[in-house]
Amino acid sequence: xxxxxxxxxxxxxxxxxxxxxxxxxxxxxxxxxxxxxxxxxxxxxxxxxxxxxxxxxxxxxxxxxxxxxxxxxxxxxxxxxxxxxxxxxxxxxxxxxxxxxxxxxxxxxxxxxxxxxxxxxxxxxxxxxxxxxxxxxxxxxxxxxxxxxxxxxxxxxxxxxxxxxxxxxxxxxxxxxxxxxxxxxxxxxxxxxxxxxxxxxxxxxxxxxxxxxxxxxxxxxxxxxxxxxxxxxxxxxxxx
Ligand code: PGA
Numbered sequence: 001x002x003x004x005x006x007x008x009x010x011x012x013x014x015x016x017x018x019x020x021x022x023x024x025x026x027x028x029x030x031x032x033x034x035x036x037x038x039x040x041x042x043x044x045x046x047x048x049x050x051x052x053x054x055x056x057x058x059x060x061x062x063x064x065x066x067x068x069x070x071x072x073x074x075x076x077x078x079x080x081x082x083x084x085x086x087x088x089x090x091x092x093x094x095x096x097x098x099x100x101x102x103x104x105x106x107x108x109x110x111x112x113x114x115x116x117x118x119x120x121x122x123x124x125x126x127x128x129x130x131x132x133x134x135x136x137x138x139x140x141x142x143x144x145x146x147x148x149x150x151x152x153x154x155x156x157x158x159x160x161x162x163x164x165x166x167x168x169x170x171x172x173x174x175x176x177x178x179x180x181x182x183x184x185x186x187x188x189x190x191x192x193x194x195x196x197x198x199x200x201x202x203x204x205x206x207x208x209x210x211x212x213x214x215x216x217x218x219x220x221x222x223x224x225x226x227x228x229x230x231x232x233x234x235x236x237x238x239x240x
Contacts, residue, residue: 013042033128048091058094065101066139070177102179117151128189136217140180149182196236206239
């Protein structure tokens with residue numbers, strides 16, 4: 001795994017942006033695998049600015065998102081569909097019909113998992129962007145998720161509910177279940193960029209780089225990927 005440690009969050013975002021920009025410019029029909037959360041916000045701002053000031057076009061880009069809360073639709077401000085629109089899609093010239101995410105409101109969850117899984121088999125990510133949970137999760141693949149997992153519904157770990165409660169009015173409002181790409185879907189990407197910022201990610205980043213490759217720490221599967229880059233700030237990389 002290639003490792004880039006930057007002085008701060010903004011420089012971490014810049015490093016990831018350079019790779020995304022090169023891909024989008026060299027292949028305007030690329031498939032981007034995208035993530036939500038605080039970590040990629042700087043990257044999405046740089047992509048939005050690049051479109052606005054330099055005209056880098058996303059007209060023919062397709063995107064697939066990692067995960068979505070069960071029970072939240074795209075009009076709910078806490079949904080990941082809403083997040084993607086707010087922080088990226090509405091700021092660039094992407095065709096919204098080319099942006100894909102699980103439907104949090106799907107009644108038949110099994111069917112929805114199958115639908116999204118089939119879609120991912122057709123749309124292989126040229127680059128997959130990832131954050132990392134403080135417990136080592138990637139997307140919502142919590143500790144002990146099978147390395148062979150595909151799209152599924154997951155019961156969120158208590159630590160994830162606690163971490164994500166900062167974005168809700170109270171911890172009781174955090175959904176307990178989510179749809180998520182499985183680890184196999186993530187590993188299918190041609191290139192993976194995992195970003196991490198802040199000291200609360202330091203232990204997970206240490207496990208990612210030096211820990212035993214085990215389902216107990218889902219991110220460790222990334223060491224089996226042939227083109228994975230870790231980009232983290234010096235706080236997140238402080239135990240390396
Ligand atoms: P964060 O979440 O970017 O908000 O820290 C990352 C994750 O939980 O995967």
